[in-house]
Amino acid sequence: MYRTHNCGELSIQNVNQEVTLSGWIQKSRDLGGMTFIDLRDRFGLTQLVFNMDTNSELCEKARKLGREFVIQASGKVTERSNKNKNIPTGEIEIIVNKIIILSKSELPPFTIETNTDGGEEIRMKYRYLDLRREPLKANLLLRHRMAKEVRNYLDSQKFIEIETPYLIKSTPEGARDFVVPSRMNEGQFYALPQSPQTFKQLLMISGFDKYFQIVKCFRDEDLRADRQPEFTQIDCEMSFVEQEDVLLTFEGLVKYLFNNIKSIDLDFLFPRMPYNEAMNRYGTDKPDLRFGMEITEITSLVQSKGFKVFDQVDYVGGISAPGCSSFSRKQIDQLTSFVTQPQVGAKGMVYVKVNEDGSFKSSVDKFFDENALRNWQEALGASKGDLMLVLAGEKGSTLAALSALRLEMASKLNIKDDNIFKPLWVVDFPLLEWDDDTKRYHAMHHPFTSPKEEDVELLEKDPGSVRANAYDLVINGVEIGGGSIRIHDREKQKQMFEHLGFTEQEAENQFGFLMNAFKYGAPPHGGIAFGFDRLVALFGGSESIRDYIAFPKNNSGRDIMIESPS
RNA sequence: GGUCUGGUAGUUCAGUUGGUUAGAAUGCCGGCCUGUCACGCCGGAGGUCGCGAGUUCGAGUCUCGUCGUGACCGCCA
Numbered sequence: 001m002y003r004t005h006n007c008g009e010l011s012i013q014n015v016n017q018e019v020t021l022s023g024w025i026q027k028s029r030d031l032g033g034m035t036f037i038d039l040r041d042r043f044g045l046t047q048l049v050f051n052m053d054t055n056s057e058l059c060e061k062a063r064k065l066g067r068e069f070v071i072q073a074s075g076k077v078t079e080r081s082n083k084n085k086n087i088p089t090g091e092i093e094i095i096v097n098k099i100i101i102l103s104k105s106e107l108p109p110f111t112i113e114t115n116t117d118g119g120e121e122i123r124m125k126y127r128y129l130d131l132r133r134e135p136l137k138a139n140l141l142l143r144h145r146m147a148k149e150v151r152n153y154l155d156s157q158k159f160i161e162i163e164t165p166y167l168i169k170s171t172p173e174g175a176r177d178f179v180v181p182s183r184m185n186e187g188q189f190y191a192l193p194q195s196p197q198t199f200k201q202l203l204m205i206s207g208f209d210k211y212f213q214i215v216k217c218f219r220d221e222d223l224r225a226d227r228q229p230e231f232t233q234i235d236c237e238m239s240f241v242e243q244e245d246v247l248l249t250f251e252g253l254v255k256y257l258f259n260n261i262k263s264i265d266l267d268f269l270f271p272r273m274p275y276n277e278a279m280n281r282y283g284t285d286k287p288d289l290r291f292g293m294e295i296t297e298i299t300s301l302v303q304s305k306g307f308k309v310f311d312q313v314d315y316v317g318g319i320s321a322p323g324c325s326s327f328s329r330k331q332i333d334q335l336t337s338f339v340t341q342p343q344v345g346a347k348g349m350v351y352v353k354v355n356e357d358g359s360f361k362s363s364v365d366k367f368f369d370e371n372a373l374r375n376w377q378e379a380l381g382a383s384k385g386d387l388m389l390v391l392a393g394e395k396g397s398t399l400a401a402l403s404a405l406r407l408e409m410a411s412k413l414n415i416k417d418d419n420i421f422k423p424l425w426v427v428d429f430p431l432l433e434w435d436d437d438t439k440r441y442h443a444m445h446h447p448f449t450s451p452k453e454e455d456v457e458l459l460e461k462d463p464g465s466v467r468a469n470a471y472d473l474v475i476n477g478v479e480i481g482g483g484s485i486r487i488h489d490r491e492k493q494k495q496m497f498e499h500l501g502f503t504e505q506e507a508e509n510q511f512g513f514l515m516n517a518f519k520y521g522a523p524p525h526g527g528i529a530f531g532f533d534r535l536v537a538l539f540g541g542s543e544s545i546r547d548y549i550a551f552p553k554n555n556s557g558r559d560i561m562i563e564s565p566s
Numbered sequence: 567g568g569u570c571u572g573g574u575a576g577u578u579c580a581g582u583u584g585g586u587u588a589g590a591a592u593g594c595c596g597g598c599c600u601g602u603c604a605c606g607c608c609g610g611a612g613g614u615c616g617c618g619a620g621u622u623c624g625a626g627u628c629u630c631g632u633c634g635u636g637a638c639c640g641c642c643a
Contacts, residue, residue, distance in 0.1 A: 033600030045603095052600070067593095082601050090603085107594070110577055113604090117577045117592060121635060174643035194643080221642045222567095342569050343639045433643090446643040500643095555636060 002072055002102075008044020010077055012091045019094065020074040021046055022102065024132070025065050026112070035062050036093075039073060042137065047080075047093040048073050054095075061099065068105035068112065068129075074098040127551055127561050139548045143536045146261060147214055150234055150532075153256045157249060159210040159236065164199035166192055166216070172510055173442055173500075175219035178229070192218035195529060197446060198514050200237040201486055204525040205517045212236040214532060225544040226478070226534055229557050234535075236483075237527030243469050243485050246526050247272070247425055250473065250481065254423060261539060264421065270473075274428040283403030285429070288477025289422035291415045293319045295402045298379050298390070307367040309348070315395035317402055318350075320380040321409045324387035325353040325361075339391060339405055346401040352376060352388040407477070416476075418541040424474045428452070431468035432499070440501045445470045447500055448493070448514075449484040459499060469526070478543075480535055483528030490518035 003022040010019065023041035037048040050059040065071060075096035084090030109126055110118025114134045123130040130136055151161065170177045170191035177191035193199075195217050203211045213235045220229060238246060251270050258264040271289075278287050281294045297317045302310045310316050327335075332351055339346040352362035352373055360373045368376075382388050389405060391398050410416050431451045432441040441463050443449060451459065455466040469485035487493045493515060497507035507515070533545040546552040553559055 027603080029602050029605055031600055031602060031605075032598070034602080035600095036602050036605090038603075047603070049601085080601085082603085084603055086603080107576075111593070115604095119578065119635090121573095122577075171643080175641080197643090219642060222640085224642090225637070227642070341638090343637095345639080443643055449643090556634090560634095 006043040007039050007041040007046040008088060010046060010089055010092055010094075012079060014077045015079050015092060017077045018074070019077055020072060021048075021094065022072045023070070024105075024112075025067055025069045025071060027067070028062070028065060030063050035059055037062060037065065037073075039071070040132075044089055045087055046089045047084075048075070048096050049078075049093050050096055055097070058096065058099065062096070065099075065101070066105060066107065068108055069101060070103040070105070072100040072102055121560070124552075124554060125560050131550065136547055139536070139540055140550060142261070142540055143548055146257060146536055146539065147532070149257055149260050150212075150214065150253065153253050154210075154212045154236070157210065157252070159212040159238075160208060161213055162203060162208065162211050163213060164193070164196040164203075164215070168193050168199075169510075172502075172506070173447060175221050178218045178220050194219050195233065196235050197448065198511070200235060200527060201448065201514065201525065202517055204237055204239045205520065205522045207239075207523075209239045210237075211527075223553065223555055223557060225546070226537070228533065228545065228549065228552055230553075231545070232532040234481075234530040234532050235527075236529065237525060239523040239525045241485070241524070241526055243427070243471065243526065246483060246485070246528055247471060250528050250530075251423075251425075254473070254475075254480075257535075257539070258421065266421065266423065270423045270425050272425045272427050275426055275430065275467075276428070278426050279399060283399035283401075283406070284477075285426055285472065286474045286477055286479045287424065287426075288407065288410070288416070289424055290417060290420050290476055291410050291413075293321060293406050293409060295319055295399065295406065296380050298376060301375055301379055302368075302372075302390075305367055305372065307364060309350075310392050313392045313394070313398075315398050316390060316392040317398060318376070318380055318388050318390035319402060319406050319409070320382035321387045321389060321413070322383070323385050324409070324413075325355055325385045327351075327353070327387055335389065335405070335408070338408055339401055344401050344404045345397055346391045346405075347393060348391075349405075350390040350392075352382075352390070354382050354384055354386045354388065356384050358384055421475055421538075426472045426474055427470075428467045429470040429472070430464065431455075431466040431470075432463050434464060442500060443496075444468065445482065445484050447496055447511075448486045450487045450492070459495075463499065471528075473528075473530070475538060478534055478538055479531070480538065481528050481530035483526065485524075485526035488518065488522040488524050490515055490522075493518060 001020065004020045007021055007023045021039055023039040026038040026040040026045060029036045033052045035050045038045050039048055050062040052059050073094060073096045075094040077092050078095050080091060080093050108129050109122055110116050112129060112132050116123070116133060167180060167190040170179065170189070175194050177194065180190040180192065182188045182190060196213060196215055200211050215233055215235050216230050217233050218230050223229065238249065255266045258266050275285055278285055283295050295317050297315065299316045302316050304311065336349045338344060339349050350363050352360055354360060354377055360370060362368065362373060376388060380388050391401050391405070430444050431449060433444040435442050445468060449468045449470050452467045452469060458466045471484070472482040473480045487496060494507065533548055536548045537543065537545045540548060551559065558564065
């Protein structure tokens with residue numbers, strides 16, 4: 001028997017018991033006459049003691065043990081004379097009478113501690129060692145608990161988990177597919193699913209009513225801190241539902257998770273905000289509502305005043321940063337170079353300081369007098385002591401730049417509180433999006449998304465203005481999930497493919513199986529998919545999902561531990 | 567595809583205007599130490615400055631190329 005207890009469970013109750021523990025040597029402290037060893041396993045740390053007076057031979061042996069050796073130690077549980085209140089087992093220690101080395105260890109390339117000395121790259125190469133560290137271990141435990149609670153909730157709501165295939169067929173739209181050659185069908189390929197979309201719709205046609213799956217999805221696109229080529233979704237679909245039914249069901253899931261995992265009560269209806277409103281007020285479809293600094297358009301207020309920069313553009317807008325009127329020239333210059341860097345793309349930045357005495361200091365004093373600036377102040381809702389930042393240009397890109405500036409200011413002001421959670425449903429997404437490369441519209445969500453009934457007539461004359469029954473759940477500026485009410489009518493789906501520029505033949509080749517299924521009685525249905533990695537990272541307080549995945553890929557899609565792809 | 571960032575000891579980093587033997591911390595090794603828990607004290611070892619070329623009397627430092635890192639833009643139905 002390797003152990004009678006684990007390293008995290010012994011307490012003052014166990015004093016005088018003879019126990020055996022197994023684990024890794026976290027640290028040893030040799031004081032000459034006695035030696036202490038911290039023994040670690042997944043469950044915790046327990047201190048072992050060796051004394052020169054009582055057992056010099058064993059004490060000498062213990063001193064020779066190196067970091068990360070795997071040993072088995074037997075002895076008696078004893079109350080400590082010096083207690084350590086920082087660890088759960090800190091009141092006791094084991095007076096060891098026997099040790100067995102189960103496995104030796106070379107020196108690890110970095111320290112296995114909460115605050116390791118190892119950098120990103122070396123920890124990725126030795127990921128199995130990195131995972132021994134407390135923070136990563138805690139992340140994976142969090143992930144496990146969340147998956148379990150997701151299943152609990154969805155089961156209680158009568159959802160059933162059904163697996164769908166990973167070897168499927170390539171689809172024309174959306175992200176690039178990963179492809180897998182077929183040995184038995186030479187020259188032909190499977191594609192790995194970007195999502196189980198069509199299969200879950202088929203399951204609705206099969207009558208399963210409520211489906212879910214915690215499932216891997218694959219997209220062959222460039223990576224980010226919050227994007228991996230293989231990632232996990234909580235994929236869900238329901239029959240006989242309208243949009244509001246889906247929102248309420250999954251708002252329930254999110255509330256259940258916050259309650260059970262973080263003991264946070266989100267006891268209110270999550271706000272719903274139309275896409276257009278989100279874009280105008282925040283410059284993005286995933287606004288972070290933890291702080292204000294909303295964007296206000298002031299185009300009509302500032303044009304025809306002789307300032308060419310404003311007169312020649314179709315949009316001027318700004319934000320008001322609270323308490324920033326004291327920003328130095330250098331700080332303003334930094335903001336200017338932030339917005340003019342290629343990633344943000346603004347041409348320049350106008351600032352107006354609203355001084356504490358109510359006077360103004362701006363970069364456009366030549367063109368705008370105090371009365372004019374007073375109007376800006378009113379429009380942007382700036383108070384004394386605030387700093388107004390104004391950008392101008394083409395509407396879409398300027399809003400995007402203002403959004404980036406708003407987030408940058410929030411970071412500078414340190415007002416992104418990890419302990420506050422502001423959920424938001426963004427609704428009424430456009431059905432279609434113009435693609436300049438292919439010179440045609442394509443589905444913003446996916447081609448199975450239904451248009452709003454009242455907008456259907458616009459499909460012919462103004463496709464870009466048609467709204468969809470599509471929705472995203474955004475929490476703290478992170479897109480956590482998205483979904484839609486689907487088309488369940490064969491004719492309507494056929495028309496949708498036509499609008500998207502599919503020939504009848506292409507639609508038949510790609511989605512004939514779905515179109516056929518629609519012939520045999522399809523229930524109205526809709527669903528949603530949550531980015532599970534992002535959800536776990538959000539709960540863990542991180543913007544990067546990498547540390548919530550056991551074996552992630554790096555920036556270039558490589559696993560530098562196993563050296564794949566190869 | 568693009569922008570930015572950084573590559574120096576096992577590890578994390580510093581390294582001035584191009585100039586003597588490339589430093590610190592931590593880790594490691596040795597010695598001392600009987601209540602430590604970031605143990606302490608003393609001593610020691612440890613470097614192809616990512617790689618290649620160039621400029622120069624002289625390159626960790628400047629130039630070009632190349633490889634790999636991270637963040638972002640494009641992309642991600």
